[in-house]
Amino acid sequence: MAAIRTARERAREELTREIKDEARRQLGVEGAQQLSVRAVARELGMASSALYRYFPSRDDLLTALIMDAYIALAESATSAVAQAQARAQATAGGADLGQASPGRAAAGRAAAHEAAGLGARACWRAFCGAVRDWAREHPHEYALIYGTPVPGYHAPQETIELAVRLPLALLDVVRPAAGRLEAPAGRPVPPVYSTQLASIAAQYAPELPQAALARVMVAWTQLFGMISFELFGHLAGSADPADEFFAYSVEQMADFVGLPTGA
């Protein structure tokens, strides 16, 4: 689409991408704090002032990287879930969808709906594992979106719309199993939190009991506490090679949420 453009527009788009690529490269080497507009321009063989025609400020460049990171992480997680979903369907016999289509995210969400929770636990594992893997492969980009926010930086609306994709993908994993959650009733939810949960449920998961949603919230925050601790070095003295700690905790949280223990 839009292949008919002026040479100037195409050049601008390409250069914008090159700037982001180079900035992402520098980000991976030294972190966000050391990302320098001048260094990016230098590496690209252009004057630093020219770069300001593409990104009005350093923060805008960072914002672009943040948005890309949100997209990449959500894409990684949803495609991992889709793969797990396809595998589960294949082994379950109803293999109308070959496992050779791992790609698209939207397909994964649709498939999760259709199969009505077949292999929800496998999808849960895939989701959590994919988030952790992406975080370990792109630690600085993870830090950009889930670490300390840059000072004085207020996320624009577009950013938080991208940020919400990942929790929605997690809800997509849990929703199909909504009818078969094996969790104890639990304690009554206090009023304010109850209305907050009701608002979420109304928008995104009407069939999910409120207590289950509250448990997903706990698991959701636990996942990122765990990953952040691993990446930021807070597991040094305890669970330093964190693979088994992570896998075991993911399983514990699946139990906690009440996901059926089947394959």
Added chain:
Amino acid sequence: MAAIRTARERAREELTREIKDEARRQLGVEGAQQLSVRAVARELGMASSALYRYFPSRDDLLTALIMDAYIALAESATSAVAQAQARAQATAGGADLGQASPGRAAAGRAAAHEAAGLGARACWRAFCGAVRDWAREHPHEYALIYGTPVPGYHAPQETIELAVRLPLALLDVVRPAAGRLEAPAGRPVPPVYSTQLASIAAQYAPELPQAALARVMVAWTQLFGMISFELFGHLAGSADPADEFFAYSVEQMADFVGLPTGA
């Protein structure tokens, strides 16, 4: 102690403290990224070069603030636990320790031992609440120790010795209830994680079953996932006033660990 010192030593100590105070003030205003050696020196009416006689580099100044933050947070949590412990003992009748001694941390740890888990759940609440309160009162200092690590900064040994104080305080809360944990057996712990847990247990909590320790690890990471999400704005669309979400989740994790539901 050590009141007999030269005037130079006393001046150095005092100026060191003033530098840290001013740096902490600037940290609270704009965050670690904006902390400037020159600005600190300017505010103190001295040349920036003079400040380098007290802290060899900006990172060393940050390290000092990090260590102070670890100490302050652990102090805050342990004293809150001690207060809760005292209250529980007072209401239980065995009021040999008046509730008017909230101060010292060591006293709190000792008291937690003696009472053999009386009101462990109240202590759990106090611990989690104190950590959250401190984080909300000192967001930038919290970000300093639990947010994105500064690039190229490798924590010196002294720092991680301070960092371990807080999880040990949490173990002090759980340990007295070790015999009365009401949690299901759970799944078998994989080998590597098992040895990691055994190493922790051997050092700090021999009487705690391994499964219980694994559950504490989950709760421990969940707590910081929750606090980081709140402070860093990731609860914006969901549980934005996070008070009830936090309190409810803390209670859920107490259930998860198996703490008795008594007062």
Added chain:
DNA sequence: ACTGAAACGAGAGCACTGCTCTTGACTGCC
């Protein structure tokens, strides 16, 4: 009490940063 050494504060200076403004060259539409 005197002296040499260590510590100290101040200032200049280096290399770097984000960002702005001006200048001149180029592109693409009318």
Added chain:
DNA sequence: GGCAGTCAAGAGCAGTGCTCTCGTTTCAGT
């Protein structure tokens, strides 16, 4: 073909972390 809009480049500003030097002050050993 002209002309408005876009572009890259350079100079420059105010700020940064940090180093070096230069006098001064303070402490400790004799």
